[in-house]
Amino acid sequence: MTTTATDQQPAPADRESLLIPVGVLGARGRMGTEVVKAVNDADDLELVAMVDDGDWLFNVADAGAQVVVDFTRPDVVMDNIRFCIDNNIHCVVGTTGFDEARLATVAEWLEPKPELGVVIAPNFGIGAILLMRFAQEAARFFPSVEVVELHHPNKVDAPSGTAVRTARLVASARRAAGLPPVPDATTDELPGARGTDVEGVRVHAVRLAGLVAHQEVLLGAAGESLTLRHDSFDRASFMPGVLLAVREISRRPGLTVGIEGFLGL
Numbered sequence: 001m002t003t004t005a006t007d008q009q010p011a012p013a014d015r016e017s018l019l020i021p022v023g024v025l026g027a028r029g030r031m032g033t034e035v036v037k038a039v040n041d042a043d044d045l046e047l048v049a050m051v052d053d054g055d056w057l058f059n060v061a062d063a064g065a066q067v068v069v070d071f072t073r074p075d076v077v078m079d080n081i082r083f084c085i086d087n088n089i090h091c092v093v094g095t096t097g098f099d100e101a102r103l104a105t106v107a108e109w110l111e112p113k114p115e116l117g118v119v120i121a122p123n124f125g126i127g128a129i130l131l132m133r134f135a136q137e138a139a140r141f142f143p144s145v146e147v148v149e150l151h152h153p154n155k156v157d158a159p160s161g162t163a164v165r166t167a168r169l170v171a172s173a174r175r176a177a178g179l180p181p182v183p184d185a186t187t188d189e190l191p192g193a194r195g196t197d198v199e200g201v202r203v204h205a206v207r208l209a210g211l212v213a214h215q216e217v218l219l220g221a222a223g224e225s226l227t228l229r230h231d232s233f234d235r236a237s238f239m240p241g242v243l244l245a246v247r248e249i250s251r252r253p254g255l256t257v258g259i260e261g262f263l264g265l
């Protein structure tokens, strides 16, 4: 007997059991709203809980979420991750504000739960991820480098998580190449004029009405400069990366920083 493609489709009840149940934290925020839409539009995902400030966090566990997506605030995200780990829920975290100490804490929380995955990514935009990679590649060829990030004025953290990560990646590439410190003769400075110093790389933050999320990495050498720029004009740009992480995370136990590995980079 021959089997057709139609015969092989799972029955509706089976199909439902194949859907990944997803909860969204920060569901009424700028990113959360977009994630809710993207999950609702995805055939293989089921939105089971939407939680925002003041809502009962246990809703995500009660609703049977297998994966939680967190786009909240740096001051609440650690509690959310702790809750998810305690309740055996995989986490896809886009919220910023992670330093080495926070990452180490999350890794420690995961130790007794070897089957659970948490991915923390400062940027889910494919172009932004590529920009970080290109900047890392270019860094060793240029004595000078600075990062400029430009965002909407409602952003609470500065510099952006992406800019900090970019600067760290660039700094690490410079160290590996044995480059000396970036040349800079500034001795007389109004506070903040030279931005902030992230591992020896200057990072500048612009907040401007009309912008969404943008970043430039400026690299300079004698007689030339290279400018790498990425623009997110719409928060839809982050959704393919978020959905990829939601689908992948149950196969990636432990702590993952950035989705580069999920993209084969």
Ligand SMILES: NC(=O)C1=CN([C@@H]2O[C@H](COP(=O)(O)OP(=O)(O)OC[C@H]3O[C@@H](n4cnc5c(N)ncnc54)[C@H](O)[C@@H]3O)[C@@H](O)[C@H]2O)C=CC1
Residues within 6 Å of the ligand: 025, 026, 027, 028, 029, 030, 031, 032, 051, 052, 053, 054, 071, 072, 073, 074, 076, 093, 094, 095, 096, 097, 121, 122, 123, 124, 125, 157, 161, 238
């Ligand atoms: N990784 C990435 O690709 C991206 C990361 N982000 C980051 O995501 C975070 C959120 O950004 P936006 O959506 O623009 O901010 P937003 O302020 O629009 O949204 C945050 C939402 O979280 C809610 N919230 C606050 N405390 C909460 C709690 N305890 N539980 C549940 N919800 C809570 C707020 O009420 C708000 O609705 C920021 O850290 C931002 O930097 C933003 C864009 C892309």
Ligand SMILES: O=C(O)C1=N[C@H](C(=O)O)C[C@H](O)C1
Residues within 6 Å of the ligand: 096, 122, 123, 151, 155, 159, 160, 161, 162, 163, 212, 213, 214
């Ligand atoms: O707050 C935002 O908007 C964004 N936050 C992330 C960051 O801080 O890097 C990612 C993107 O830049 C948008």
